[in-house]
Amino acid sequence: MPIARSKQIILSQTSYQHCISRCVRRAFLCGYDKFTGKSFEHRRNWFEKRLTKLSSAFSIDVCAYAIMHNHNHLVLHVDTERAKKWTNMEVIQRWHSVHPNKTITAMYIDPQQREKLTPIQLSTIHKITKIYRERLTSISYFMKALNQYIALRANREDQCSGRFWESRFKSQALLDERAIVSCM
Numbered sequence: 001m002p003i004a005r006s007k008q009i010i011l012s013q014t015s016y017q018h019c020i021s022r023c024v025r026r027a028f029l030c031g032y033d034k035f036t037g038k039s040f041e042h043r044r045n046w047f048e049k050r051l052t053k054l055s056s057a058f059s060i061d062v063c064a065y066a067i068m069h070n071h072n073h074l075v076l077h078v079d080t081e082r083a084k085k086w087t088n089m090e091v092i093q094r095w096h097s098v099h100p101n102k103t104i105t106a107m108y109i110d111p112q113q114r115e116k117l118t119p120i121q122l123s124t125i126h127k128i129t130k131i132y133r134e135r136l137t138s139i140s141y142f143m144k145a146l147n148q149y150i151a152l153r154a155n156r157e158d159q160c161s162g163r164f165w166e167s168r169f170k171s172q173a174l175l176d177e178r179a180i181v182s183c184m
Contacts, residue, residue, distance in 0.1 A: 015078045016174035022071040022166040031069030057094045059083035064184040088129045095132040
C-alpha cells in the first residue's frame with residue numbers, strides 16, 4: 001500500500017527532493033520512436049514551458065531536471081519562508097495563474113468586486129488563501145499540475161485516453177549537499 005506523501009516528504013528534515021515520473025504503454029514523453037518513425041521531441045518544449053510557469057507560481061525552485069524519452073527527473077527545492085512573505089493577493093494571483101477559476105477568490109482580485117464582498121466572504125477568502133499558500137509549497141500539487149498538464153496534451157495528441165503516467169511520481173529526499181550534487 002502506498003505511503004501518504006505527507007509522511008514521505010518532511011520539509012523539516014530536508015527541503016530538497018528528487019522526483020521521477022515514468023510513462024506507461026510505451027508512450028513517449030519526448031524523443032524519436034523508431035518503430036513508428038514519429039518524433040515527440042516537441043513535447044520537451046511543453047515540459048520546459050510548464051516547469052517555468054509552475055516554478056514562477058509555486059514557492060518551489062527547479063534546481064535541475066532531465067527529460068528522457070519515457071520519464072523525467074526533477075530536483076526540487078521547497079522554499080516555505082518565501083511563501084510566508086507573500087500577501088494574500090499575491091497568493092491568490094499565483095494560484096490563479098496555474099488554476100484559473102471563477103471562485104470567490106477571483107472576485108477578490110478585481111478591485112471593483114472586492115469592495116462589494118461581505119465580511120463573511122472576506123473571511124472565507126482568508127481561509128482559502130491559507131489553503132492556497134500551503135498548496136503553493138506542496139511538491140504533490142506541483143507535480144500534479146505538471147503531470148496532469150502533460151498527460152492531457154499528450155493523450156489529446158496521441159488520440160487516446162487513459163493513463164499517461166505509470167503511477168504516482170516517485171520522490172526521494174536529498175538529505176545533504178553531497179546527495180544534492182550527486183543527484184544533479
